[in-house]
Amino acid sequence: MEKRVxxxxxxxxILLVFPQFLITAIxxxxxxxxxxxxxxxxxxxxxLSMQWVGLGNFEFLLAxxxxxxxxxxxxxxxxxxxxxxxxxxxxLAVLADRLVKGSGTYRTLLIWPYAVAPAVAGVLWLFMFNxxxxxxxxxxxxxxxDWNHVLNEGEAMGLVVVAxxxxxxxxxxxxxxxxxxxxxxxxxxxxxxxxxxxxTRFRTIVFPLLSPTTFFLLVVNIIYSFFETFGVIHTxxxxxxxxxxxxxxxxxxxxxxxxxxxxxxxxxxxxxxxIVSLLTVIQFKYIERRVHY
Amino acid sequence: MAxxxxxxxxxxxxxxxxxxxxxxxxxxxxxxxxLAFVASTVEQQDIVRPPMPLLPxxxxxxxxxxxxxxxxxxPVSTMLLNSMIMAVGISLGKIAISLLSAFAIVYFRFxxxxxxxxxxxxxLMLPVEVRIVPTYEVIANFGMLNSYQGLILPLIASxxxxxxxxxxxxxxxxxxxxxxxxxxxxxxxxxxxxxxPMSRTNIAALFVILFIYGWxxxxxxxxxxxxxxxxxxxxxxxxxxxxxxxxxxxxxxxxTSILAMVPPVLVVVGMQRLFIRGLVDSEK
Numbered sequence: 001m002e003k004r005v006x007x008x009x010x011x012x013x014i015l016l017v018f019p020q021f022l023i024t025a026i027x028x029x030x031x032x033x034x035x036x037x038x039x040x041x042x043x044x045x046x047x048l049s050m051q052w053v054g055l056g057n058f059e060f061l062l063a064x065x066x067x068x069x070x071x072x073x074x075x076x077x078x079x080x081x082x083x084x085x086x087x088x089x090x091x092l093a094v095l096a097d098r099l100v101k102g103s104g105t106y107r108t109l110l111i112w113p114y115a116v117a118p119a120v121a122g123v124l125w126l127f128m129f130n131x132x133x134x135x136x137x138x139x140x141x142x143x144x145x146d147w148n149h150v151l152n153e154g155e156a157m158g159l160v161v162v163a164x165x166x167x168x169x170x171x172x173x174x175x176x177x178x179x180x181x182x183x184x185x186x187x188x189x190x191x192x193x194x195x196x197x198x199x200t201r202f203r204t205i206v207f208p209l210l211s212p213t214t215f216f217l218l219v220v221n222i223i224y225s226f227f228e229t230f231g232v233i234h235t236x237x238x239x240x241x242x243x244x245x246x247x248x249x250x251x252x253x254x255x256x257x258x259x260x261x262x263x264x265x266x267x268x269x270x271x272x273x274x275i276v277s278l279l280t281v282i283q284f285k286y287i288e289r290r291v292h293y
Numbered sequence: 294m295a296x297x298x299x300x301x302x303x304x305x306x307x308x309x310x311x312x313x314x315x316x317x318x319x320x321x322x323x324x325x326x327x328l329a330f331v332a333s334t335v336e337q338q339d340i341v342r343p344p345m346p347l348l349p350x351x352x353x354x355x356x357x358x359x360x361x362x363x364x365x366x367x368p369v370s371t372m373l374l375n376s377m378i379m380a381v382g383i384s385l386g387k388i389a390i391s392l393l394s395a396f397a398i399v400y401f402r403f404x405x406x407x408x409x410x411x412x413x414x415x416x417l418m419l420p421v422e423v424r425i426v427p428t429y430e431v432i433a434n435f436g437m438l439n440s441y442q443g444l445i446l447p448l449i450a451s452x453x454x455x456x457x458x459x460x461x462x463x464x465x466x467x468x469x470x471x472x473x474x475x476x477x478x479x480x481x482x483x484x485x486x487x488x489x490p491m492s493r494t495n496i497a498a499l500f501v502i503l504f505i506y507g508w509x510x511x512x513x514x515x516x517x518x519x520x521x522x523x524x525x526x527x528x529x530x531x532x533x534x535x536x537x538x539x540x541x542x543x544x545x546x547x548x549t550s551i552l553a554m555v556p557p558v559l560v561v562v563g564m565q566r567l568f569i570r571g572l573v574d575s576e577k
Binding site: 003005006007009010012013014016017019020021023024026027028029030031032034035038088091092095096098099102106108109110111112113114115116117118119120121123124125127128132133134135137138139166169170171174178227230231234235249252253256257262265266269272273276 | 329341389402409412451470474479483511540558561
Protein backbone atom coordinates (compact mmCIF):
# COMPACT_ATOMS: atom_id res chain seq x y z
CA MET A 1 0.00 0.00 0.00
CA GLU A 2 1.26 3.43 -0.94
CA LYS A 3 -0.20 6.90 -0.84
CA ARG A 4 -0.56 8.61 -4.21
CA VAL A 5 -0.10 12.04 -2.69
CA UNK A 6 3.25 12.73 -1.08
CA UNK A 7 4.69 15.86 0.38
CA UNK A 8 8.08 17.06 -0.80
CA UNK A 9 11.05 17.51 1.43
CA UNK A 10 14.00 15.59 2.75
CA UNK A 11 14.93 17.09 6.08
CA UNK A 12 11.41 17.40 7.45
CA UNK A 13 10.60 13.66 7.37
CA ILE A 14 14.00 12.84 8.81
CA LEU A 15 13.35 15.31 11.60
CA LEU A 16 9.93 13.73 12.17
CA VAL A 17 11.23 10.18 12.56
CA PHE A 18 14.27 11.27 14.55
CA PRO A 19 12.77 11.18 18.09
CA GLN A 20 11.47 7.67 17.62
CA PHE A 21 14.65 6.57 15.89
CA LEU A 22 16.80 7.87 18.70
CA ILE A 23 14.76 6.33 21.52
CA THR A 24 14.38 2.99 19.77
CA ALA A 25 18.06 2.84 18.89
CA ILE A 26 19.24 3.61 22.42
CA UNK A 27 16.68 1.72 24.45
CA UNK A 28 15.74 -1.12 22.11
CA UNK A 29 18.27 -2.02 19.43
CA UNK A 30 21.41 -1.32 21.43
CA UNK A 31 20.27 -3.40 24.47
CA UNK A 32 18.94 -6.18 22.24
CA UNK A 33 22.29 -6.25 20.42
CA UNK A 34 24.12 -6.22 23.75
CA UNK A 35 22.05 -9.19 24.93
CA UNK A 36 23.13 -11.19 21.90
CA UNK A 37 26.76 -10.02 22.24
CA UNK A 38 27.00 -10.70 25.99
CA UNK A 39 25.55 -14.15 25.50
CA UNK A 40 28.82 -15.09 23.76
CA UNK A 41 31.06 -14.17 26.71
CA UNK A 42 31.59 -14.94 30.35
CA UNK A 43 32.88 -12.15 32.61
CA UNK A 44 35.73 -12.97 35.00
CA UNK A 45 34.85 -13.06 38.72
CA UNK A 46 35.96 -9.46 39.25
CA UNK A 47 33.99 -8.11 36.29
CA LEU A 48 37.17 -6.66 34.78
CA SER A 49 37.32 -8.55 31.54
CA MET A 50 35.15 -10.72 29.36
CA GLN A 51 36.17 -14.05 27.97
CA TRP A 52 34.87 -15.19 24.62
CA VAL A 53 33.08 -18.54 24.91
CA GLY A 54 31.17 -18.63 21.64
CA LEU A 55 28.07 -20.72 22.12
CA GLY A 56 29.40 -21.97 25.45
CA ASN A 57 26.73 -20.23 27.47
CA PHE A 58 24.05 -21.87 25.40
CA GLU A 59 25.64 -25.30 25.64
CA PHE A 60 25.95 -24.90 29.37
CA LEU A 61 22.32 -23.77 29.67
CA LEU A 62 20.90 -26.60 27.62
CA ALA A 63 22.87 -29.09 29.71
CA UNK A 64 21.82 -27.41 32.94
CA UNK A 65 19.27 -29.44 34.90
CA UNK A 66 17.73 -26.32 36.45
CA UNK A 67 17.32 -24.55 33.13
CA UNK A 68 15.64 -27.54 31.55
CA UNK A 69 13.40 -27.80 34.60
CA UNK A 70 12.51 -24.14 34.13
CA UNK A 71 11.52 -24.85 30.53
CA UNK A 72 9.25 -27.62 31.69
CA UNK A 73 7.80 -25.41 34.46
CA UNK A 74 7.11 -22.65 31.94
CA UNK A 75 5.34 -25.06 29.61
CA UNK A 76 3.12 -26.47 32.38
CA UNK A 77 2.45 -23.02 33.78
CA UNK A 78 1.55 -21.34 30.49
CA UNK A 79 -0.65 -24.20 29.31
CA UNK A 80 -2.53 -24.24 32.62
CA UNK A 81 -2.96 -20.45 32.71
CA UNK A 82 -4.17 -20.41 29.11
CA UNK A 83 -6.61 -23.30 29.53
CA UNK A 84 -8.04 -22.09 32.85
CA UNK A 85 -8.53 -18.46 31.85
CA UNK A 86 -9.88 -19.28 28.39
CA UNK A 87 -12.17 -22.01 29.74
CA UNK A 88 -13.78 -19.80 32.37
CA UNK A 89 -14.03 -16.90 29.90
CA UNK A 90 -15.66 -19.05 27.22
CA UNK A 91 -18.17 -20.41 29.75
CA LEU A 92 -19.13 -16.89 30.84
CA ALA A 93 -19.23 -15.57 27.27
CA VAL A 94 -21.53 -18.40 26.11
CA LEU A 95 -23.87 -17.61 29.00
CA ALA A 96 -23.82 -13.86 28.36
CA ASP A 97 -24.41 -14.47 24.65
CA ARG A 98 -27.62 -16.36 25.43
CA LEU A 99 -29.16 -13.29 27.02
CA VAL A 100 -31.21 -11.03 24.83
CA LYS A 101 -31.12 -8.27 27.41
CA GLY A 102 -28.54 -7.51 30.04
CA SER A 103 -25.38 -8.89 28.44
CA GLY A 104 -24.02 -5.32 28.39
CA THR A 105 -24.36 -5.04 32.16
CA TYR A 106 -22.51 -8.30 32.69
CA ARG A 107 -19.84 -7.16 30.28
CA THR A 108 -19.27 -3.99 32.31
CA LEU A 109 -19.05 -6.07 35.48
CA LEU A 110 -16.63 -8.54 33.92
CA ILE A 111 -14.16 -6.31 32.08
CA TRP A 112 -12.74 -4.20 34.84
CA PRO A 113 -10.48 -6.83 36.43
CA TYR A 114 -8.44 -6.33 33.25
CA ALA A 115 -7.19 -3.15 34.89
CA VAL A 116 -5.79 -5.00 37.93
CA ALA A 117 -2.02 -5.38 37.58
CA PRO A 118 -0.66 -8.95 37.71
CA ALA A 119 1.44 -7.99 40.72
CA VAL A 120 -1.64 -6.68 42.57
CA ALA A 121 -3.54 -9.85 41.63
CA GLY A 122 -0.65 -11.76 43.15
CA VAL A 123 -0.95 -9.85 46.43
CA LEU A 124 -4.73 -10.44 46.56
CA TRP A 125 -4.39 -14.19 46.11
CA LEU A 126 -1.42 -14.37 48.44
CA PHE A 127 -3.59 -12.73 51.08
CA MET A 128 -6.40 -15.28 50.65
CA PHE A 129 -4.04 -18.25 50.79
CA ASN A 130 -1.50 -16.85 53.26
CA UNK A 131 -0.36 -19.70 55.47
CA UNK A 132 -0.93 -17.75 58.68
CA UNK A 133 -3.82 -15.34 58.09
CA UNK A 134 -5.40 -16.44 54.80
CA UNK A 135 -9.15 -16.86 54.91
CA UNK A 136 -9.22 -19.70 52.41
CA UNK A 137 -6.34 -21.43 54.17
CA UNK A 138 -8.29 -21.21 57.43
CA UNK A 139 -11.48 -22.70 55.98
CA UNK A 140 -9.49 -25.41 54.21
CA UNK A 141 -7.98 -26.16 57.62
CA UNK A 142 -11.49 -26.64 59.02
CA UNK A 143 -12.10 -29.19 56.29
CA UNK A 144 -8.94 -30.96 57.38
CA UNK A 145 -6.76 -29.79 54.49
CA ASP A 146 -3.41 -28.31 55.42
CA TRP A 147 -2.65 -25.69 52.73
CA ASN A 148 0.97 -24.60 52.54
CA HIS A 149 2.16 -23.24 49.22
CA VAL A 150 5.42 -22.14 50.84
CA LEU A 151 6.48 -25.77 51.15
CA ASN A 152 4.28 -27.68 48.72
CA GLU A 153 5.37 -27.38 45.09
CA GLY A 154 2.06 -28.42 43.56
CA GLU A 155 0.11 -25.96 45.69
CA ALA A 156 2.53 -23.17 44.81
CA MET A 157 2.05 -23.87 41.10
CA GLY A 158 -1.73 -24.05 41.55
CA LEU A 159 -1.80 -20.69 43.31
CA VAL A 160 0.29 -18.81 40.73
CA VAL A 161 -1.75 -20.38 37.92
CA VAL A 162 -5.08 -19.32 39.42
CA ALA A 163 -3.84 -15.83 40.26
CA UNK A 164 -2.48 -15.36 36.71
CA UNK A 165 -5.55 -16.81 35.01
CA UNK A 166 -7.92 -14.78 37.18
CA UNK A 167 -6.64 -11.45 35.84
CA UNK A 168 -6.87 -12.67 32.29
CA UNK A 169 -10.51 -13.77 32.26
CA UNK A 170 -11.81 -10.29 31.36
CA UNK A 171 -9.67 -10.03 28.27
CA UNK A 172 -10.62 -13.47 26.95
CA UNK A 173 -14.27 -12.90 27.81
CA UNK A 174 -14.37 -9.70 25.72
CA UNK A 175 -12.93 -11.41 22.65
CA UNK A 176 -15.05 -14.55 23.03
CA UNK A 177 -18.24 -12.53 23.46
CA UNK A 178 -17.45 -10.44 20.38
CA UNK A 179 -16.71 -13.65 18.45
CA UNK A 180 -19.97 -15.27 19.55
CA UNK A 181 -22.02 -12.22 18.70
CA UNK A 182 -20.53 -12.19 15.21
CA UNK A 183 -22.00 -15.63 14.46
CA UNK A 184 -25.21 -15.13 12.44
CA UNK A 185 -28.32 -15.98 14.44
CA UNK A 186 -29.89 -17.58 11.38
CA UNK A 187 -27.30 -20.40 11.34
CA UNK A 188 -28.01 -21.28 14.94
CA UNK A 189 -31.76 -21.01 14.48
CA UNK A 190 -31.62 -23.27 11.43
CA UNK A 191 -29.83 -25.91 13.50
CA UNK A 192 -32.37 -25.49 16.26
CA UNK A 193 -35.22 -26.07 13.82
CA UNK A 194 -33.46 -29.24 12.69
CA UNK A 195 -33.69 -30.36 16.28
CA UNK A 196 -30.08 -29.81 17.38
CA UNK A 197 -29.88 -29.22 21.12
CA UNK A 198 -27.64 -26.70 22.81
CA UNK A 199 -24.61 -28.97 23.18
CA THR A 200 -24.91 -30.32 19.66
CA ARG A 201 -25.13 -26.80 18.30
CA PHE A 202 -22.18 -25.68 20.39
CA ARG A 203 -20.00 -28.63 19.35
CA THR A 204 -20.85 -28.68 15.64
CA ILE A 205 -21.49 -25.02 14.80
CA VAL A 206 -20.57 -22.46 17.42
CA PHE A 207 -17.16 -23.77 18.46
CA PRO A 208 -15.86 -24.32 14.88
CA LEU A 209 -17.05 -20.86 13.87
CA LEU A 210 -15.28 -19.46 16.91
CA SER A 211 -11.93 -21.06 15.97
CA PRO A 212 -10.21 -17.89 14.67
CA THR A 213 -10.90 -16.15 17.99
CA THR A 214 -9.83 -19.22 19.94
CA PHE A 215 -6.50 -19.57 18.14
CA PHE A 216 -5.77 -15.87 18.37
CA LEU A 217 -6.42 -16.01 22.11
CA LEU A 218 -4.28 -19.14 22.48
CA VAL A 219 -1.18 -17.38 21.15
CA VAL A 220 -1.84 -14.12 22.98
CA ASN A 221 -2.42 -15.92 26.28
CA ILE A 222 0.71 -18.01 25.95
CA ILE A 223 2.76 -14.86 25.32
CA TYR A 224 1.03 -13.27 28.32
CA SER A 225 1.86 -16.18 30.60
CA PHE A 226 5.48 -16.15 29.43
CA PHE A 227 6.15 -12.51 30.28
CA GLU A 228 3.52 -10.52 32.06
CA THR A 229 3.05 -13.03 34.86
CA PHE A 230 6.42 -12.06 36.33
CA GLY A 231 4.60 -9.87 38.87
CA VAL A 232 2.43 -12.76 40.04
CA ILE A 233 5.40 -15.11 40.52
CA HIS A 234 7.54 -12.50 42.21
CA THR A 235 4.85 -11.46 44.70
CA UNK A 236 3.54 -14.94 45.58
CA UNK A 237 6.39 -17.45 45.46
CA UNK A 238 9.59 -15.73 44.27
CA UNK A 239 10.10 -18.76 42.08
CA UNK A 240 10.01 -21.28 44.91
CA UNK A 241 9.69 -23.69 46.57
CA UNK A 242 12.78 -25.43 45.14
CA UNK A 243 12.37 -23.42 41.90
CA UNK A 244 9.00 -25.12 41.32
CA UNK A 245 7.53 -21.89 39.92
CA UNK A 246 10.67 -20.44 38.29
CA UNK A 247 9.44 -19.69 34.79
CA UNK A 248 11.94 -18.61 32.13
CA UNK A 249 11.41 -14.87 32.58
CA UNK A 250 11.83 -15.21 36.31
CA UNK A 251 15.09 -17.09 35.77
CA UNK A 252 16.46 -14.31 33.53
CA UNK A 253 15.79 -11.92 36.39
CA UNK A 254 17.05 -14.24 39.13
CA UNK A 255 20.29 -15.16 37.34
CA UNK A 256 20.97 -11.68 35.94
CA UNK A 257 20.12 -9.44 38.88
CA UNK A 258 20.16 -11.64 41.94
CA UNK A 259 22.85 -14.11 40.83
CA UNK A 260 24.83 -11.57 38.72
CA UNK A 261 25.55 -14.24 36.09
CA UNK A 262 25.40 -11.88 33.12
CA UNK A 263 26.50 -14.24 30.36
CA UNK A 264 23.99 -16.87 31.28
CA UNK A 265 21.21 -14.32 31.76
CA UNK A 266 21.95 -12.81 28.35
CA UNK A 267 21.92 -16.24 26.71
CA UNK A 268 18.56 -16.90 28.35
CA UNK A 269 17.27 -13.58 26.99
CA UNK A 270 18.32 -14.63 23.51
CA UNK A 271 16.51 -17.97 23.84
CA UNK A 272 13.38 -16.19 25.06
CA UNK A 273 13.70 -13.77 22.17
CA UNK A 274 13.77 -16.69 19.75
CA ILE A 275 10.69 -18.24 21.37
CA VAL A 276 8.68 -15.02 21.12
CA SER A 277 9.71 -14.52 17.51
CA LEU A 278 8.61 -18.06 16.75
CA LEU A 279 5.23 -17.52 18.41
CA THR A 280 4.80 -14.30 16.49
CA VAL A 281 5.53 -15.98 13.18
CA ILE A 282 3.04 -18.72 14.05
CA GLN A 283 0.49 -16.07 14.90
CA PHE A 284 0.97 -14.18 11.66
CA LYS A 285 1.42 -17.03 9.21
CA TYR A 286 -0.10 -20.25 10.36
CA ILE A 287 -3.18 -18.98 12.10
CA GLU A 288 -4.22 -16.45 9.51
CA ARG A 289 -4.12 -19.13 6.83
CA ARG A 290 -5.23 -22.37 8.39
CA VAL A 291 -8.09 -21.29 10.55
CA HIS A 292 -11.04 -20.07 8.62
CA TYR A 293 -14.71 -20.62 8.30
CA MET B 294 -41.10 -16.41 15.53
CA ALA B 295 -41.67 -16.67 19.25
CA UNK B 296 -41.34 -20.44 19.10
CA UNK B 297 -38.11 -20.32 17.11
CA UNK B 298 -36.62 -17.86 19.55
CA UNK B 299 -37.70 -20.14 22.32
CA UNK B 300 -35.49 -22.85 20.92
CA UNK B 301 -32.41 -20.69 20.87
CA UNK B 302 -32.82 -18.26 23.73
CA UNK B 303 -33.88 -19.76 27.01
CA UNK B 304 -36.88 -18.55 28.91
CA UNK B 305 -38.32 -19.13 32.36
CA UNK B 306 -36.25 -21.47 34.52
CA UNK B 307 -33.55 -21.75 31.83
CA UNK B 308 -33.07 -17.99 31.76
CA UNK B 309 -32.61 -17.92 35.51
CA UNK B 310 -29.98 -20.63 35.23
CA UNK B 311 -28.08 -18.44 32.78
CA UNK B 312 -28.22 -15.50 35.18
CA UNK B 313 -27.20 -17.73 38.05
CA UNK B 314 -24.20 -19.04 36.11
CA UNK B 315 -23.05 -15.51 35.31
CA UNK B 316 -23.53 -14.32 38.86
CA UNK B 317 -21.50 -17.23 40.25
CA UNK B 318 -18.73 -16.35 37.78
CA UNK B 319 -18.80 -12.70 38.74
CA UNK B 320 -18.78 -13.58 42.44
CA UNK B 321 -15.67 -15.70 41.89
CA UNK B 322 -13.97 -12.81 40.10
CA UNK B 323 -15.01 -10.24 42.69
CA UNK B 324 -14.23 -12.24 45.81
CA UNK B 325 -10.48 -11.48 46.04
CA UNK B 326 -11.13 -7.78 45.57
CA UNK B 327 -13.95 -7.78 48.12
CA LEU B 328 -11.72 -9.51 50.64
CA ALA B 329 -8.96 -6.94 50.05
CA PHE B 330 -11.47 -4.15 50.57
CA VAL B 331 -12.74 -5.71 53.81
CA ALA B 332 -9.17 -6.14 55.03
CA SER B 333 -8.50 -2.47 54.33
CA THR B 334 -11.34 -1.43 56.68
CA VAL B 335 -10.58 -3.53 59.76
CA GLU B 336 -7.87 -3.59 62.41
CA GLN B 337 -4.74 -5.68 62.28
CA GLN B 338 -6.00 -7.88 65.16
CA ASP B 339 -9.08 -8.84 63.12
CA ILE B 340 -6.82 -10.23 60.41
CA VAL B 341 -4.03 -11.92 62.33
CA ARG B 342 -6.54 -13.97 64.32
CA PRO B 343 -8.24 -15.89 61.49
CA PRO B 344 -10.79 -16.15 60.19
CA MET B 345 -11.03 -12.49 59.29
CA PRO B 346 -14.53 -10.97 59.02
CA LEU B 347 -16.24 -11.00 55.62
CA LEU B 348 -17.98 -7.65 56.08
CA PRO B 349 -16.26 -4.24 56.20
CA UNK B 350 -15.23 -2.78 59.56
CA UNK B 351 -15.06 0.83 60.72
CA UNK B 352 -11.37 1.58 60.19
CA UNK B 353 -11.70 2.73 56.56
CA UNK B 354 -10.58 6.32 57.13
CA UNK B 355 -7.80 5.62 59.57
CA UNK B 356 -6.27 2.83 57.44
CA UNK B 357 -6.37 4.80 54.21
CA UNK B 358 -5.10 7.94 55.89
CA UNK B 359 -2.23 5.94 57.39
CA UNK B 360 -1.40 4.43 53.99
CA UNK B 361 -1.56 7.71 52.10
CA UNK B 362 0.44 9.78 54.57
CA UNK B 363 3.03 7.38 55.92
CA UNK B 364 2.76 3.96 54.25
CA UNK B 365 5.45 1.47 55.18
CA UNK B 366 8.57 2.67 53.33
CA UNK B 367 7.21 5.72 51.54
CA PRO B 368 3.80 7.44 51.66
CA VAL B 369 1.39 5.84 49.21
CA SER B 370 0.45 9.30 47.94
CA THR B 371 4.04 9.66 46.68
CA MET B 372 3.87 6.28 44.97
CA LEU B 373 0.52 7.19 43.38
CA LEU B 374 2.07 10.36 42.01
CA ASN B 375 5.05 8.39 40.64
CA SER B 376 2.72 5.89 38.97
CA MET B 377 0.64 8.68 37.49
CA ILE B 378 3.71 10.44 36.04
CA MET B 379 5.03 7.16 34.66
CA ALA B 380 1.72 6.07 33.10
CA VAL B 381 0.91 9.46 31.59
CA GLY B 382 4.52 9.94 30.45
CA ILE B 383 4.55 6.59 28.67
CA SER B 384 1.17 7.19 27.02
CA LEU B 385 1.83 10.74 25.85
CA GLY B 386 5.45 10.10 24.91
CA LYS B 387 4.71 7.04 22.86
CA ILE B 388 1.72 8.63 21.13
CA ALA B 389 3.69 11.79 20.27
CA ILE B 390 6.76 10.14 18.75
CA SER B 391 4.63 7.55 16.96
CA LEU B 392 2.29 10.10 15.38
CA LEU B 393 5.24 12.04 13.99
CA SER B 394 7.08 9.06 12.55
CA ALA B 395 3.93 7.44 11.13
CA PHE B 396 3.18 10.75 9.41
CA ALA B 397 6.67 10.80 7.90
CA ILE B 398 6.47 7.19 6.75
CA VAL B 399 3.07 7.53 5.10
CA TYR B 400 3.25 11.03 3.63
CA PHE B 401 6.87 11.42 2.53
CA ARG B 402 9.44 9.75 0.33
CA PHE B 403 12.81 9.72 1.98
CA UNK B 404 15.86 7.49 1.78
CA UNK B 405 15.87 4.46 4.06
CA UNK B 406 12.12 4.76 4.52
CA UNK B 407 11.65 1.01 3.91
CA UNK B 408 14.50 0.14 6.24
CA UNK B 409 13.03 2.36 8.91
CA UNK B 410 9.68 0.68 8.51
CA UNK B 411 11.16 -2.79 9.02
CA UNK B 412 13.16 -1.68 12.02
CA UNK B 413 9.90 -0.51 13.52
CA UNK B 414 8.25 -3.79 12.71
CA UNK B 415 11.02 -5.67 14.54
CA UNK B 416 10.23 -3.93 17.80
CA LEU B 417 6.60 -4.95 17.70
CA MET B 418 6.73 -8.15 19.67
CA LEU B 419 9.75 -8.02 21.96
CA PRO B 420 8.78 -7.00 25.48
CA VAL B 421 11.21 -5.23 27.78
CA GLU B 422 11.50 -8.40 29.87
CA VAL B 423 13.79 -10.12 27.37
CA ARG B 424 16.44 -7.41 27.39
CA ILE B 425 16.35 -6.27 30.99
CA VAL B 426 20.02 -6.60 31.88
CA PRO B 427 21.48 -4.57 28.97
CA THR B 428 18.68 -1.99 29.20
CA TYR B 429 19.43 -1.62 32.89
CA GLU B 430 23.09 -0.98 32.04
CA VAL B 431 22.13 1.70 29.52
CA ILE B 432 19.95 3.45 32.07
CA ALA B 433 22.68 3.20 34.72
CA ASN B 434 25.28 4.66 32.33
CA PHE B 435 23.02 7.61 31.62
CA GLY B 436 22.61 8.14 35.37
CA MET B 437 18.88 7.61 35.04
CA LEU B 438 18.37 5.15 37.90
CA ASN B 439 15.66 6.43 40.25
CA SER B 440 14.42 8.97 37.73
CA TYR B 441 11.23 9.46 35.75
CA GLN B 442 13.15 9.41 32.44
CA GLY B 443 14.55 6.02 33.42
CA LEU B 444 11.07 4.73 34.20
CA ILE B 445 9.52 6.04 31.00
CA LEU B 446 12.00 5.97 28.11
CA PRO B 447 12.71 2.22 27.76
CA LEU B 448 8.99 1.50 27.77
CA ILE B 449 8.23 3.83 24.88
CA ALA B 450 10.99 2.28 22.77
CA SER B 451 8.67 0.11 20.73
CA UNK B 452 6.68 0.81 17.65
CA UNK B 453 3.27 -0.73 18.25
CA UNK B 454 1.66 2.70 18.17
CA UNK B 455 3.55 3.75 15.02
CA UNK B 456 2.19 0.71 13.32
CA UNK B 457 -1.38 1.49 14.35
CA UNK B 458 -1.17 5.12 13.23
CA UNK B 459 0.33 4.04 9.93
CA UNK B 460 -2.63 1.72 9.35
CA UNK B 461 -5.03 4.53 10.18
CA UNK B 462 -3.28 7.16 8.00
CA UNK B 463 -3.48 4.78 5.05
CA UNK B 464 -7.29 4.88 5.28
CA UNK B 465 -7.40 8.70 5.21
CA UNK B 466 -8.62 9.77 1.73
CA UNK B 467 -5.87 11.11 -0.56
CA UNK B 468 -8.12 13.99 -1.59
CA UNK B 469 -7.57 15.65 1.77
CA UNK B 470 -3.82 15.89 1.35
CA UNK B 471 -4.28 16.92 -2.25
CA UNK B 472 -6.69 19.69 -1.30
CA UNK B 473 -4.33 20.89 1.40
CA UNK B 474 -1.50 21.03 -1.11
CA UNK B 475 -3.59 22.90 -3.69
CA UNK B 476 -4.53 25.42 -1.01
CA UNK B 477 -0.84 25.96 -0.36
CA UNK B 478 -0.82 24.40 3.12
CA UNK B 479 2.51 22.91 4.14
CA UNK B 480 2.85 19.37 5.48
CA UNK B 481 2.89 20.42 9.14
CA UNK B 482 -0.19 22.57 8.65
CA UNK B 483 -1.93 19.52 7.11
CA UNK B 484 -0.75 17.38 10.02
CA UNK B 485 -2.00 19.68 12.76
CA UNK B 486 -5.20 20.97 11.12
CA UNK B 487 -6.49 17.86 9.38
CA UNK B 488 -4.72 14.63 10.30
CA UNK B 489 -4.51 15.17 14.06
CA PRO B 490 -8.21 16.09 14.53
CA MET B 491 -9.18 13.06 12.43
CA SER B 492 -7.07 10.77 14.64
CA ARG B 493 -8.72 11.89 17.88
CA THR B 494 -10.61 8.66 18.57
CA ASN B 495 -7.61 6.47 17.75
CA ILE B 496 -5.40 8.56 19.99
CA ALA B 497 -7.88 8.36 22.86
CA ALA B 498 -8.32 4.60 22.50
CA LEU B 499 -4.57 4.10 22.46
CA PHE B 500 -4.16 6.38 25.45
CA VAL B 501 -6.47 4.16 27.52
CA ILE B 502 -4.51 1.01 26.66
CA LEU B 503 -1.10 2.61 27.19
CA PHE B 504 -2.15 4.19 30.47
CA ILE B 505 -3.08 0.80 31.90
CA TYR B 506 0.08 -0.76 30.45
CA GLY B 507 2.22 1.93 32.07
CA TRP B 508 0.38 1.93 35.39
CA UNK B 509 0.65 -1.85 35.77
CA UNK B 510 4.40 -2.14 35.06
CA UNK B 511 6.18 -4.19 37.69
CA UNK B 512 9.56 -5.62 36.69
CA UNK B 513 11.06 -2.44 35.29
CA UNK B 514 10.30 -0.14 38.26
CA UNK B 515 11.44 -2.97 40.54
CA UNK B 516 14.87 -2.91 38.90
CA UNK B 517 15.57 0.77 38.57
CA UNK B 518 13.89 2.41 41.57
CA UNK B 519 15.91 1.53 44.63
CA UNK B 520 14.88 4.73 46.39
CA UNK B 521 11.46 4.20 48.10
CA UNK B 522 10.53 7.79 47.18
CA UNK B 523 10.65 6.77 43.50
CA UNK B 524 8.67 3.51 43.85
CA UNK B 525 5.53 3.16 41.82
CA UNK B 526 2.50 1.89 43.67
CA UNK B 527 2.19 -1.46 41.87
CA UNK B 528 5.76 -2.47 42.66
CA UNK B 529 5.73 -0.73 46.04
CA UNK B 530 3.15 -3.12 47.53
CA UNK B 531 5.54 -6.05 47.57
CA UNK B 532 8.17 -3.85 49.22
CA UNK B 533 5.75 -3.35 52.12
CA UNK B 534 6.02 -6.98 53.19
CA UNK B 535 8.58 -7.34 55.95
CA UNK B 536 11.45 -9.72 55.39
CA UNK B 537 11.72 -12.57 57.85
CA UNK B 538 9.09 -13.47 60.38
CA UNK B 539 7.60 -10.08 61.22
CA UNK B 540 3.89 -9.78 60.66
CA UNK B 541 2.90 -7.71 57.65
CA UNK B 542 0.80 -4.60 58.23
CA UNK B 543 -2.17 -6.11 56.39
CA UNK B 544 -4.71 -3.25 56.64
CA UNK B 545 -2.24 -0.76 55.16
CA UNK B 546 -1.03 -3.22 52.50
CA UNK B 547 -4.60 -4.01 51.45
CA UNK B 548 -5.56 -0.32 51.42
CA THR B 549 -2.57 0.24 49.14
CA SER B 550 -3.68 -2.61 46.86
CA ILE B 551 -7.12 -1.06 46.55
CA LEU B 552 -5.59 2.36 45.84
CA ALA B 553 -3.38 0.78 43.17
CA MET B 554 -6.47 -0.56 41.39
CA VAL B 555 -8.65 2.53 41.49
CA PRO B 556 -7.11 4.71 38.73
CA PRO B 557 -6.84 2.03 35.99
CA VAL B 558 -10.27 0.60 36.89
CA LEU B 559 -11.81 4.07 36.63
CA VAL B 560 -10.19 4.50 33.22
CA VAL B 561 -11.47 1.13 31.96
CA VAL B 562 -15.02 1.52 33.24
CA GLY B 563 -15.33 5.22 32.45
CA MET B 564 -14.02 4.87 28.90
CA GLN B 565 -15.35 1.40 28.18
CA ARG B 566 -16.01 1.93 24.50
CA LEU B 567 -12.64 3.51 23.82
CA PHE B 568 -11.01 0.77 25.88
CA ILE B 569 -12.59 -2.05 23.88
CA ARG B 570 -11.72 -0.31 20.65
CA GLY B 571 -8.13 0.21 21.73
CA LEU B 572 -7.85 -3.42 22.78
CA VAL B 573 -9.10 -4.72 19.47
CA ASP B 574 -6.99 -2.22 17.48
CA SER B 575 -3.79 -3.02 19.27
CA GLU B 576 -4.12 -6.79 18.97
CA LYS B 577 -5.36 -7.28 15.45
